[in-house]
Amino acid sequence: MVNSNKTVTLVSPPSRMMNHYRPPLALMYISGFLKHKGIKTKIVDSIMENQIIRDESFFLNKNNYFKDIEDQTVKQISEIDTDIIGITCYTPEVDEVERLAKRIKQVKPGAKIVTGGIHPTLYPDDLLGPNSDIDFVIFGEGEISLYELVRAIRSRKDINKLKGVGFYDDSAGKKVITERQLLDYELDSISCPDYEGVDMSYYTNASPYAIRGVFTRSMYLSASRGCPSSCTFCVAPELRDFNFASGIKKNAGVRLRTPKHLFDEVAFLKENYKIDSFYFIDDLFTLDKEMVSGFCELMIKSKMNLVWGCSSKVNTVNYNSLKLMKAAGCIQLDFGVEKASDEQMHLLKKGTKVREVKETFKNCHKLGVRAFANMLINTPGETEQDLRDTVNLLEEIKPNIVSINVFTPYPGTEIFADTRGLTREEYPLLMENPAKLAAERPDKFRFAKHNVDLAAFASREMKRHNKVYPNISIFFNPKYIQSLWHSQKKLNYTKQTNLLIQEFINQKF
Template sequence: MSIVLTHAYYLYEDDKEQKIMRPYAPLGLLYVSSYLNKNNVENHVYDSTFYSFKEQLIFIEKQQPKVVAIYTNLMTKTNVIKLMKELKLNSKLGQPKIILGGPDVTYNCEKYLKAGADFLVIGEGEQTFLELYKTIQKEGDYNSIQGIAFLVKEKVIKTNARVKIKELKDLPLPNREAIPVHKYLETWKKHHGQSSMTVSTQRGCPYTCKWCSTAVYGQSYRRRPADLVANELKVLKINYKPDSIWFVDDVFTVSHKWLKSFHQEVLKQDAVIPFECITRAERLNDDVLKLLKEAGCFRIWIGAESGSQKIIDAMDRRVDVNVVKSAIQKTNSLGIETGTFIMLGYPGEDMSDISNTVQYLKEANPTHFTITVAYPIKGTSLYNEIENKITKQPNWETSTDRDIDFKRTYTRKFYDYAVRYVVNEVNSAKKRSLVSYSKLKIKSMLAKVGMLYYK
């Protein structure tokens, strides 16, 4: 009985990513694959990133799997549904059982099941998928499996939640050998001059930001032992020689005790690779910054989301904007690059909040910043708060949560101009050339006019 693990992201169909070209491997699938290998279950990973839908179907037809497991998130949902329909209708593909996992399935169980999935894995996938696969093999009782959902006579059956994996040390390293890692490294090298790979050291986030989904790992904090993380870096350094590492953890410095061990281990094992990470401002101090720099950290993304304390409090971020600003400034002074995230269009935000955000960015002066317009992900506190204010709810199968809109302070078009205004206004403050400064200021003023017009 064969298994194909796959997803439905196709790089060359993504116009935005083709401008950025910073693809990363599907770590979640690779963890499931290695866990199956550890339990002597044969499986085949099809990483669709550099291939097409047609090539994916050719692979599946060749394998004739009895089970196809697909990772899905809000950005790949429409492709996943397309793939499921093909698997159901095209008898040449072996008519496999379809299992879906990932953050988007938890709060959309009925929709995914009625769109074609036979089973959903809710939460962490390794243990649940293995147990489900064995039960499919012997056509056993699915009701006894924790952490799944399925249909019985059009009724959704959702079993009890599975207890999270407590000891992450028991997880094998992700099965990177199953995918074309060289394609990722070459793409990064070609477009950025340096390659990058991802590593995960923790699961769960103990914080309560209202817009953030915790559908898979929950509000827990579980960490792989520092010596095992250092060993993984050593393996990557020897086998793939990446120029940098992106730690995908939500808050890399949440535990100072773990960080000290990590610092000690990467030096001891000669496993230092330049890396970037995300953290919260209040989990940084002089000692932590020193440890990070010595361990190889070259860039820290420090979350703020807004320069307005009113909006930060509305998000339940539980941080002082001045603490964030000071952390960015201090990190800059140590020669470590900084990045921060900004979200516009959050409920209650007005012109003064946007002005505060611009001022905050100018004063904090992060090396990089990114801006998104707030959108509600089902299952989050933000979604629950604005659900009765939704003004645009497109067809579920052909859209994503990003397409949902709700009643905000201003029109949706306003925020398109607001993003341009913030980007150009803040970047103008960084330019020393009078010509560059003037060009950005003109763009900033034009965007401000657009904001006022669509207000």
């Protein structure tokens, strides 16, 4: 194979450094799979150790920070003996990724640039063209398709025969989008993240960001791919079509890792990187009862003294399942409550009821499991009464932590398709503050019927409902205390205490 000794470079866009201590997990999965296949890789993920707190000063100067990270990224790439460079891309990052690709071509003119991620998956031809610096796109899951593309490029084979790939054919003067890659493989077979490829000492620093509000040395894990929900504000229903096209019907097309494979990864992280906790980034970790119970039983049996959190849906857990999860070390569940009336939930196709929200939060409080409530405002047709309902519901269910988010219409969502949408030139606006966009560009970003100041409402109600004691009560949680007592990196908590204090002040004041 030609150039087999060269390195495949995998790159995070500079703006991803906004994510507090969150590793580039998607790139790590791809890198791990390629390495398993004998291909050399390098992950370029520039970090900012001196500006972790996202305070007012950070947001005023964020473009300067992004520029510094971009310069670092290009410099790193220029020093790598690489022939193929992959860049992951969300829709708001389109301009950023195109600019980065142009700069990379200047320092690596002979390298092929490949983009993947959600935007190329939803719009595979959007980044291609006769004048584009991007040579290929990968749509759908990237492991198999990128591996096959690397082999084809290096062996000079016909790209047209590959699946899950797009490119611009200069000779034909047209864009070529090949067939979808079938997901006919077990998730366990490609779930081997390249932890050695990133700075794990940085990413496992004690912080309150992974399990939100819990100060701990943590790592993010993925137990599944896909989401069964049909929420009109999310791209998951559109992405799920890839699973259906592969004939995957169980769990509404969601693919799961096995409990043992997941547990082994946790044990590996505990042994090698001394984590004290982990957080499942899955859209819905609690979807499959057998997988969850199997994993919990392994955790209970192991007595690893780790705590963890996950995202859940109120109608996928009950008192008994929550009790089992707690026994296995689960200390927090994040719920997408979103709305406070059945009518509004129905409009958003949430598939949940207010009574289920109340019952689940009651069970969490009864068991002493922290419950996080994500709420959504500025949705189509929202009234002042809907906002009052939100306040009343929060007062009743008393979440430990509340986040009130202002809706923004992302391409790929049902609401985006049903409304005025955005032009491609407007995609970078999605990087801006949603409340500010709704105020300054109501023609594109204001969906609520009322005239309430969205930013003021969100700020006021989050401060009102994020009370001090429910936030700090985690420090008295027996499972949490036990995890700290058994930690092999206690000094790291002392080193990071200043960060915790600064973040608390930033959030509260």
